[in-house]
Amino acid sequence: MMRFDEALMFTSMTPDRPLAIAMSNHNQSVYTAPGIVRHYQQLKQLQPAEQVILERFRDTLPQLKMLDIGVGGGRTTQHFARLAQEYVGIDYSAAMIAACQRRFPHAALSVSLEIGDARTLTRFADNHFDFILFSFNGLDYVSHGDRQQILQTIHRVSKPGGYFYFSSHNLQGIASTFDYRQQLRLNPLNTYVNLVMTTLLWLCNPTLSHQKLSTAEYAIVRDESHNFRLQTYYIRPTAQLQQLEPYFTDTEVYAWQTGRRLTADELTTNTDLWLYYLCRVK
Numbered sequence: 001m002m003r004f005d006e007a008l009m010f011t012s013m014t015p016d017r018p019l020a021i022a023m024s025n026h027n028q029s030v031y032t033a034p035g036i037v038r039h040y041q042q043l044k045q046l047q048p049a050e051q052v053i054l055e056r057f058r059d060t061l062p063q064l065k066m067l068d069i070g071v072g073g074g075r076t077t078q079h080f081a082r083l084a085q086e087y088v089g090i091d092y093s094a095a096m097i098a099a100c101q102r103r104f105p106h107a108a109l110s111v112s113l114e115i116g117d118a119r120t121l122t123r124f125a126d127n128h129f130d131f132i133l134f135s136f137n138g139l140d141y142v143s144h145g146d147r148q149q150i151l152q153t154i155h156r157v158s159k160p161g162g163y164f165y166f167s168s169h170n171l172q173g174i175a176s177t178f179d180y181r182q183q184l185r186l187n188p189l190n191t192y193v194n195l196v197m198t199t200l201l202w203l204c205n206p207t208l209s210h211q212k213l214s215t216a217e218y219a220i221v222r223d224e225s226h227n228f229r230l231q232t233y234y235i236r237p238t239a240q241l242q243q244l245e246p247y248f249t250d251t252e253v254y255a256w257q258t259g260r261r262l263t264a265d266e267l268t269t270n271t272d273l274w275l276y277y278l279c280r281v282k
């Protein structure tokens with residue numbers, strides 16, 4: 001029997017459905033673990049690329065209905081909820097929502113924190129939200145098929161011309177970590193640390209290799225986050241733009257660590273571990 005946590009790599013649109021469901025379910029259960037919930041509950045700072053977007057929308061947020069998907073422990077709630085006309089934070093982890101509600105017990109009437117799954121969003125009417133955020137790579141913890149469904153669903157509940165802002169892991173940022181030759185540094189300690197990481201990645205992802213990752217459009221990787229417990233979707237930035245194309249337009253890409261907007265040429269060479277995407281709803 002195939003293990004549900006076996007690493008996968010897809011270059012086509014034909015994922016194994018049971019394995020894909022298992023990926024989404026497995027990650028959902030990780031996000032209910034008490035230690036992981038506590039971790040997200042104490043996070044406070046916006047990431048630089050989020051700060052850039054907050055400043056860009058600061059003056060218009062009071063007119064916008066905002067949905068914060070995968071709100072976790074409320075890191076973004078404290079920055080956005082007090083500005084938006086309406087703020088709804090959802091997460092498919094009941095434990096995350098409980099922690100978030102404990103963190104904001106006196107939230108205003110226009111702030112709502114609820115259990116909800118981005119794959120369905122059944123509670124929300126069509127064309128309702130002006131601004132949807134799915135921060136800190138929350139979109140990367142469902143299977144490829146579920147990811148397509150989420151993009152379609154976000155399109156459904158968004159107003160045409162509205163905004164969707166999210167981040168996603170960059171396949172170009174992890175491919176080199178699978179290559180032993182690229183781990184050598186002048187400082188022997190750095191070389192040692194890099195080689196340990198490469199070895200752990202190989203052990204956790206026996207079906208992946210640097211060669212495969214160099215040609216794939218996307219891959220599911222057990223990376224080091226939360227001690228290799230999560231299965232994480234990594235995608236090439238140009239493939240991400242294609243994936244958004246049916247539902248969104250005018251996509252801008254930002255480096256998460258600096259908030260700098262990338263040029264079109266940089267998309268094929270950028271090796272940041274993850275990137276933020278701002279797009280308009282068609």
Ligand SMILES: C[S@@+](CC[C@H](N)C(=O)[O-])C[C@H]1O[C@@H](n2cnc3c(N)ncnc32)[C@H](O)[C@@H]1O
Nearest residue numbers: 031070071072075091092093117118119136138
């Ligand atoms: C990396 S955490 C980020 C939490 C929070 N946004 C932050 O930045 O601190 C990802 C969050 O997305 C949530 N998530 C992942 N897939 C989801 C889905 N399909 N529907 C709702 N929440 C989801 C997880 O439960 C988790 O809380």
